[in-house]
Amino acid sequence: MEFLLVQALSGLASAASLFLVASGLSIIFGVTRIVNFAHGAFYMLGAYVAYMLTTRLAGPIGFWGAILAASVIVAAMGALMEMVLLRRIYHAPELFQLLATFGVTLMVQDLVVVIWGPEDLLGPRAPGLAGAVSLFGRMVPTYDLFLMVLGPVVLGALWLLFHQTRWGVLVRAATQDREMVAALGVNQKWLFTGVFALGVFLAALGGALQIPRTTVTHTMDLSVIVEVFVVVVIGGLGSVLGAFVAAIIVAELNAFGILILPQISLIMVFLVMAVVLVVRPWGLFGKAESAPRPAAGLTIRPWRPFSTAERVAVAVAVAAVATLPFFLGNYALTVGAEILIFVLFAASLHFIMTVGGLASFGHAAYFGLGAYGAAFMVKFLGAPMEAALLVGPVLGLVGAVLFGWFCVRLSGVYFAMLTLAFAQIAWSIAFQWVDVTGGDNGLLGIWPSTWAARPQGFFWLALAVAVIGVGLLRMLVFSPFGYGLRAVRDSTLRAEAIGLDRARLQWAAFVVAGTFAGIAGALYAFLKGSVFPDFMGIPTSVDGLVMVLLGGIETVSGAVVGAVLYKALAIWLMSQTDLSKLVLGAVIVVVVLAFPKGVVGFIEDMRHRWFAPKKAAAEAATLAKVEAAR
Amino acid sequence: MKLQVSNLNSHYGPAHILYDVGLEVGAGEVVALLGRNGAGKSTTFRSIVGLVPQRAGTVVFDGEDVSALPTYEIVRRGLGYVPEDRRIFNQLTVEENFMVGRQAPRPGVATWSPEQLYVLFPNLGEMRKRPGGQMSGGEQQMLTIGRTLMGNPSLVLLDEPSEGLAPKIVEQMADAILTMKKQGLSIVISEQNLHFAKLISDRAYIIEKGRIRFSGTMADLEANPEIRDAYLAV
Numbered sequence: 001m002e003f004l005l006v007q008a009l010s011g012l013a014s015a016a017s018l019f020l021v022a023s024g025l026s027i028i029f030g031v032t033r034i035v036n037f038a039h040g041a042f043y044m045l046g047a048y049v050a051y052m053l054t055t056r057l058a059g060p061i062g063f064w065g066a067i068l069a070a071s072v073i074v075a076a077m078g079a080l081m082e083m084v085l086l087r088r089i090y091h092a093p094e095l096f097q098l099l100a101t102f103g104v105t106l107m108v109q110d111l112v113v114v115i116w117g118p119e120d121l122l123g124p125r126a127p128g129l130a131g132a133v134s135l136f137g138r139m140v141p142t143y144d145l146f147l148m149v150l151g152p153v154v155l156g157a158l159w160l161l162f163h164q165t166r167w168g169v170l171v172r173a174a175t176q177d178r179e180m181v182a183a184l185g186v187n188q189k190w191l192f193t194g195v196f197a198l199g200v201f202l203a204a205l206g207g208a209l210q211i212p213r214t215t216v217t218h219t220m221d222l223s224v225i226v227e228v229f230v231v232v233v234i235g236g237l238g239s240v241l242g243a244f245v246a247a248i249i250v251a252e253l254n255a256f257g258i259l260i261l262p263q264i265s266l267i268m269v270f271l272v273m274a275v276v277l278v279v280r281p282w283g284l285f286g287k288a289e290s291a292p293r294p295a296a297g298l299t300i301r302p303w304r305p306f307s308t309a310e311r312v313a314v315a316v317a318v319a320a321v322a323t324l325p326f327f328l329g330n331y332a333l334t335v336g337a338e339i340l341i342f343v344l345f346a347a348s349l350h351f352i353m354t355v356g357g358l359a360s361f362g363h364a365a366y367f368g369l370g371a372y373g374a375a376f377m378v379k380f381l382g383a384p385m386e387a388a389l390l391v392g393p394v395l396g397l398v399g400a401v402l403f404g405w406f407c408v409r410l411s412g413v414y415f416a417m418l419t420l421a422f423a424q425i426a427w428s429i430a431f432q433w434v435d436v437t438g439g440d441n442g443l444l445g446i447w448p449s450t451w452a453a454r455p456q457g458f459f460w461l462a463l464a465v466a467v468i469g470v471g472l473l474r475m476l477v478f479s480p481f482g483y484g485l486r487a488v489r490d491s492t493l494r495a496e497a498i499g500l501d502r503a504r505l506q507w508a509a510f511v512v513a514g515t516f517a518g519i520a521g522a523l524y525a526f527l528k529g530s531v532f533p534d535f536m537g538i539p540t541s542v543d544g545l546v547m548v549l550l551g552g553i554e555t556v557s558g559a560v561v562g563a564v565l566y567k568a569l570a571i572w573l574m575s576q577t578d579l580s581k582l583v584l585g586a587v588i589v590v591v592v593l594a595f596p597k598g599v600v601g602f603i604e605d606m607r608h609r610w611f612a613p614k615k616a617a618a619e620a621a622t623l624a625k626v627e628a629a630r
Numbered sequence: 631m632k633l634q635v636s637n638l639n640s641h642y643g644p645a646h647i648l649y650d651v652g653l654e655v656g657a658g659e660v661v662a663l664l665g666r667n668g669a670g671k672s673t674t675f676r677s678i679v680g681l682v683p684q685r686a687g688t689v690v691f692d693g694e695d696v697s698a699l700p701t702y703e704i705v706r707r708g709l710g711y712v713p714e715d716r717r718i719f720n721q722l723t724v725e726e727n728f729m730v731g732r733q734a735p736r737p738g739v740a741t742w743s744p745e746q747l748y749v750l751f752p753n754l755g756e757m758r759k760r761p762g763g764q765m766s767g768g769e770q771q772m773l774t775i776g777r778t779l780m781g782n783p784s785l786v787l788l789d790e791p792s793e794g795l796a797p798k799i800v801e802q803m804a805d806a807i808l809t810m811k812k813q814g815l816s817i818v819i820s821e822q823n824l825h826f827a828k829l830i831s832d833r834a835y836i837i838e839k840g841r842i843r844f845s846g847t848m849a850d851l852e853a854n855p856e857i858r859d860a861y862l863a864v
Contacts (some may be wrong), residue, residue: 166732169722169729172719172722173722173726173727173730175721176719176721176722177717181703181720181730182701183681183701184700184781185701185705185706186730188702446633486670543855
């Protein structure tokens with residue numbers, strides 16, 4: 001009994017930092033509508049800067065001063081990012097802002113290693129709080145008790161700030177209607193920057209306060225961002241109180257999950273999140289979004305199938321790619337096959353995002369399930385590659401049927417978060433169910449049949465699958481099913497009024513996307529000869545998102561181009577420099593600033609401006625009328 | 631001249647909405663901008679305060695060209711704007727809504743405090759702590775006007791203040807607007823309701839398909855029923 005109490009106290013101490021970081025994310029989202037992926041990076045920077053300062057400054061004033069100074073310094077960095085980067089893209093589709101902050105995250109990951117080295121760092125204990133107190137016959141660190149008190153204190157301070165100061169009232173007003181706040185004479189630029197600085201300050205403080213408890217590592221950003229997403233979603237985006245309650249729930253689940261069900265401890269949190277989202281789609285304390293913006297914006301030029309000339313061009317391009325095995329070496333062909341596999345993966349995500357209007361943050365789940373499906377066929381049934389490739393993706397399909405049923409009840413950011421949760425559940429199962437999946441060691445020896453064992457053969461196989469897959473997806477876009485999906489995306493109410501079943505259409509789209517991702521995953525298993533849980537990790541999902549956004553979210557098949565560019569660049573950078581993440585992050589940021597419509601969207605704009613200026617103007621006029629009527 | 635708008639052209643994308651709109655408002659004057667649904671009344675107001683990104687033309691307020699300024703700068707010079715759809719902050723209480731609109735006192739202009747607004751709109755005084763989302767349409771209309779008055783404007787653009795309100799509330803609204811006028815406030819009011827406009831306005835403009843079609847006193851408009859029939863009658 002005493003042991004459980006102490007465990008609960010330890011959970012409360014962990015909740016404090018989680019709450020700080022999550023409330024910062026929540027506040028930023030509330031006002032700016034930006035899901036700040038870089039929030040974890042700022043948390044990590046807070047810890048590193050605090051480490052640097054605390055090891056140089058002595059005494060209690062030095063320590064606590066260093067913690068505060070570190071948070072202020074990092075908050076200034078956050079404000080700088082807002083002013084230099086985000087101010088330029090507030091009007092871009094909201095996922096683009098996520099992409100930009102993701103680019104910053106990548107850069108920070110490398111910079112941190114450059115500045116502080118790859119080793120884990122151990123900072124000083126907090127002066128005066130280094131000891132432990134005997135509680136119920138067990139020792140509880142004094143610092144934990146301090147954190148337990150700090151959480152509610154910060155909650156109270158934030159409440160006062162938002163309810164008792166004019167600045168706070170302005171922030172709450174801007175959370176609801178930014179334009180109206182401006183129309184009442186408030187310079188919202190600085191309001192946004194202030195909010196961003198406050199949110200980043202809280203993240204950095206959360207990181208800095210971790211120093212006496214744990215080591216500072218260069219991977220702490222990703223691990224915290226996932227937990228924080230979960231906290232914010234359970235609590236309700238934009239709600240500080242919600243973040244507080246959810247931080248406690250999550251931290252306690254972690255603390256007790258380890259004790260009670262160590263096998264599925266990782267899953268517990270995500271399971272709770274999934275249940276909360278299904279029962280209360282806007283989180284425990286969140287409020288329904290008035291009108292969730294669809295992932296894809298208004299398309300200026302209506303989509304159309306390829307013309308005959310374009311079909312010929314595509315056929316020529318495919319034929320040209322098919323001749324590559326006669327010129328390229330084995331390494332290049334293996335890379336090529338990998339790119340082709342990701343083309344299909346990105347195209348499947350693109351389908352659900354642009355045609356379905358639903359941005360999935362956990363698309364890697366179905367990619368991974370397909371890979372495991374194929375591996376199971378080989379390992380447990382001794383099936384040949386051909387059979388495994390056919391049956392394996394079914395696991396992706398089944399996963400999409402199951403998860404999709406829950407996910408399509410939500411939309412917008414909440415949909416994205418739930419898909420992320422399910423992907424993490426799938427990842428946790430693969431990671432922890434060692435008997436079946438091999439856990440972290442993965443499943444090895446998934447080799448292709450003889451005819452595809454050589455890089456040439458496998459390249460052709462991947463090309464055939466990718467071309468057929470992307471072609472089928474394109475056909476779906478221009479089928480009645482595709483039209484129905486787009487109707488539901490563009491105007492849900494009107495679509496339902498003419499008899500379209502929104503949930504079923506989107507569920508079907510989810511399953512289609514999941515199945516094609518599964519096919520890509522199954523191929524990937526044979527390319528690598530093995531399957532690991534990381535196939536369905538967050539980085540894989542984010543890679544997919546970057547490919548789609550890079551290609552252009554308002555295009556029919558931009559993801560194909562985005563996947564080729566991104567994957568090729570990533571692989572090439574990895575071979576050229578140790579700082580590939582830094583360069584890749586910078587490239588992403590530049591692309592977001594220079595091509596807010598993605599590369600393909602940009603090319604299409606140019607093409608229309610040069611070749612059909614009159615038609616382009618007429619199309620834009622139509623769009624303007626639509627917008628004016630909104 | 632308090633406000634001088636000339637050659638205002640506004641676009642949503644390349645769709646042309648306003649064509650060379652011009653209007654003038656003298657100090658202490660109440661001017662009505664009349665027109666049917668979709669004639670361009672709201673776009674005119676939104677263009678004046680800089681809420682329409684693509685607009686050309688000049689807006690001279692108190693002798694200063696404000697057409698290139700961002701919205702908050704225009705508003706801070708004392709040009710208040712009350713939107714048609716009210717846009718109350720639902721989660722904020724009456725008092726907090728007022729707090730958002732608050733600006734420093736302006737020399738030579740009536741200064742408003744929440745207490746004075748509770749005199750002008752007694753209903754609001756009884757619900758100071760109530761969230762804006764839990765108020766009736768009429769109360770919200772009062773709140774949105776009061777919120778703009780908290781900025782101590784010298785001129786107010788009132789976008790269809792009588793829309794969707796019960797006749798009794800419309801009367802209250804007319805009284806409040808006349809009180810504001812007595813305080814020396816210049817007011818531009820957009821209306822479809824000619825009867826309501828007649829109660830309070832000195833002059834009127836009629837806008838139709840983005841163009842000003844008529845300008846004159848209320849008496850002129852009274853004397854030309856054919857104009858009313860052409861541009862206002864349903």
